[in-house]
Amino acid sequence: MKRTIIFAFGLLLCGLLHAGNIVHVKHAQGRWEVSGNITMDEAEERALLEAKKDALSRAGIMENVWSVMGSISTSDGENFAEAYSSVSTLAINGLVNVLEKTVEDVWDPNMKRVFKVVTIAADVTKNDVAEDLTYKLEVTGIEPVYRTGETFKCSFKIFGSYSYMKLFWFTDKEAAMIYPNDYEGNMIFIPGESYGFPVTNDIDLVMEKSDSSTETEFINIIVLATKQDFPYLGNMDFQSILSWIYNLPADQRTMYHATTVIK
Secondary structure, three states, X not given: XXXXXXXXXOOOOOOOOOOOEEEEEEEEEEEEEEOOOOOHHHHHHHHHHHHHHHHHHHOOOOOOOXXXXXXXXXXXXXXXXXXXHHHHOOOOOEEEEEEEXXXXXXXXXXXXXXXXXXXXXXXXXXOOOOOOOOOEEEEEOOOOEEOOOOEOOEEEEEEOOOEEEEEEEEOXXXXXXXXXXXXXXXXXXXXXXXXXXOOOOOEEEEOOOOXXXXXXXXXXXXXXXXXXXXXXXXXXXXXXHHHHHHOOOHHHEEEEEEEEEEO
């Protein structure tokens, strides 16, 4: 009998950390202008992202990094798309954990404009293991928009190694690990072969908003492949999931990320 799984973010499993090198950074700073459609809160959020980038730079990670931004997913489509675009151009070799934060409103007399300035102290996790550039993941079939009640399917291929797969799914408030699940166990995927989620015909993955009163719900999707089986046993939230992923050895993982909308 085919089973139906509603994306309601109720799956609970936790993590095995592979520690990287921790670099403590002080006085990393970012600023963003308050003007036009940019509110004080939005300017602060963007200044924080710039401060995180500065922390990564100070830790010796000049590029190919994805700083974690817990508010990456918002109900505002324009801001969400812009924020996600900003960080999705960066690969994931570093992680910023903010320990202290100060926020100032600064008036620039020359420009005659107000800026939000954020200064942080942070621990930056560096992974000195080089990525395996032959290890790749190809994912297709994720639609940009789904209607409530439609089923989710996508296809994937892994290149370079036999692999274990995980499918994570999260909004700004909730998260779940969609695969493996109670009905589809962990399995090894063969490089070059075509597979899909769901991995069997025994279940349907039905798209439902976690809050039915909202017109749209924005979803972040991460498909992760690893050469070894690394169980995830951590908390189901954006920060914990990314912390766990980025602390895996860089040569043991490859991933794909996308966004979609449920209407």
